[in-house]
Amino acid sequence: MVGIGARRLAASGARRTGEFRHLPKVDLHVHLEGSLSFSLLRRFARDQGRAGLRTHDLAFHDFDGFLRAFARVCTYLCRPVDFELAVQYLGRRLRRDGVIHAEVFFSPQVHTRRGLEYAELVKALERGAREVKAAGGPSLLFIADGVRQWGVESFQVLLAEMERHPSPSVVGIGLGGVEDAIPSRAFAPAFAAARDGGLAAVVHAGETGPPAAVFEAVELLGACRVGHGVAAAQDSELLRWLKRRKVTLDVCLTSNGRTGAWPAGRPHPLAGLVDAGVPVTLGSDDPALFRTTLSREYARAAATGLDDPALRRIAGQAARASLLPPRARRRLQVTLEVAWRAWRPADG
Numbered sequence: 053m054v055g056i057g058a059r060r061l062a063a064s065g066a067r068r069t070g071e072f073r074h075l076p077k078v079d080l081h082v083h084l085e086g087s088l089s090f091s092l093l094r095r096f097a098r099d100q101g102r103a104g105l106r107t108h109d110l111a112f113h114d115f116d117g118f119l120r121a122f123a124r125v126c127t128y129l130c131r132p133v134d135f136e137l138a139v140q141y142l143g144r145r146l147r148r149d150g151v152i153h154a155e156v157f158f159s160p161q162v163h164t165r166r167g168l169e170y171a172e173l174v175k176a177l178e179r180g181a182r183e184v185k186a187a188g189g190p191s192l193l194f195i196a197d198g199v200r201q202w203g204v205e206s207f208q209v210l211l212a213e214m215e216r217h218p219s220p221s222v223v224g225i226g227l228g229g230v231e232d233a234i235p236s237r238a239f240a241p242a243f244a245a246a247r248d249g250g251l252a253a254v255v256h257a258g259e260t261g262p263p264a265a266v267f268e269a270v271e272l273l274g275a276c277r278v279g280h281g282v283a284a285a286q287d288s289e290l291l292r293w294l295k296r297r298k299v300t301l302d303v304c305l306t307s308n309g310r311t312g313a314w315p316a317g318r319p320h321p322l323a324g325l326v327d328a329g330v331p332v333t334l335g336s337d338d339p340a341l342f343r344t345t346l347s348r349e350y351a352r353a354a355a356t357g358l359d360d361p362a363l364r365r366i367a368g369q370a371a372r373a374s375l376l377p378p379r380a381r382r383r384l385q386v387t388l389e390v391a392w393r394a395w396r397p398a399d400g
């Protein structure tokens with residue numbers, strides 16, 4: 053933990069989500085499918101002539117239950133236009149929350165398995181992102197998130213589709229799902245090919261898996277950012293290595309609590325990661341399923357004991373670690389720096 057007095061901790065913890073909503077922010081870890089609100093899913097169900105969705109249909113109490121809820125949500129995305137609507141909906145939600153740039157995971161294999169064409173899906177995402185931009189932002193980039201437990205062959209089929217249908221909006225490739233299903237080394241050649249093809253590797257690791265999973269995501273898969281990565285906090289040598297390599301961890305506090313990835317009773321290691329000098333950002337992950345927003349994640353981060361300069365650094369790191377082209381990234385950095393420098397916390 054960082055050396056912060058109890059009084060300071062209490063003051064930071066009391067900070068309200070609303071205070072962060074007015075600041076420009078960047079969310080580098082948000083899943084399209086996990087952002088679909090209950091009302092939007094009900095609308096899709098109505099359009100599809102399916103039985104009404106009940107709230108407990110999406111209830112979960114652990115990580116496996118979360119994966120089942122995520123898979124159920126995906127079944128409501130049936131036509132390309134559903135993806136376009138989903139992107140528009142996510143864009144509105146992010147805009148209301150003060151997010152000016154986001155990098156959005158989507159899980160193509162889940163949808164192509166159900167008969168959707170990858171090319172059509174990506175065109176729908178591009179249309180949605182253009183509409184969001186025209187409506188006032190945020191800017192959106194996409195990361196295709198592979199399903200680890202479906203194996204290397206299925207992942208290679210995804211890569212082949214991505215190569216056949218390149219998109220300026222789809223700039224990254226990831227790996228998510230069940231962390232201990234198949235070791236990272238099995239995916240290493242596929243990731244090397246993807247990186248050679250110009251895609252950035254952004255890999256989920258160290259969420260439910262051990263510290264070694266974080267090391268392997270970087271060393272074997274070439275991840276420039278790791279989704280979650282909180283297990284690294286258990287290994288001080290790994291923390292020093294991540295700092296040296298300038299690998300960013302996209303931490304999702306509410307997600308970790310809701311899935312049990314980091315048990316609610318234990319203090320979250322976010323402040324320890326920051327204190328160790330590892331670059332960190334905050335992400336909302338699956339905001340509809342976890343009932344959170346990025347502003348709420350900042351309020352939670354303050355409650356874990358981070359002081360104001362640390363929160364400013366996290367906001368700036370999200371711009372620095374984005375996958376935007378260099379000039380756009382620099383512009384984003386400047387916008388955030390100016391706004392967060394002028395920020396006077398309510399209790400500061």
Ligand SMILES: [Zn+2]
Nearest residue numbers: 083256279337
């Ligand atoms: Zn995630």
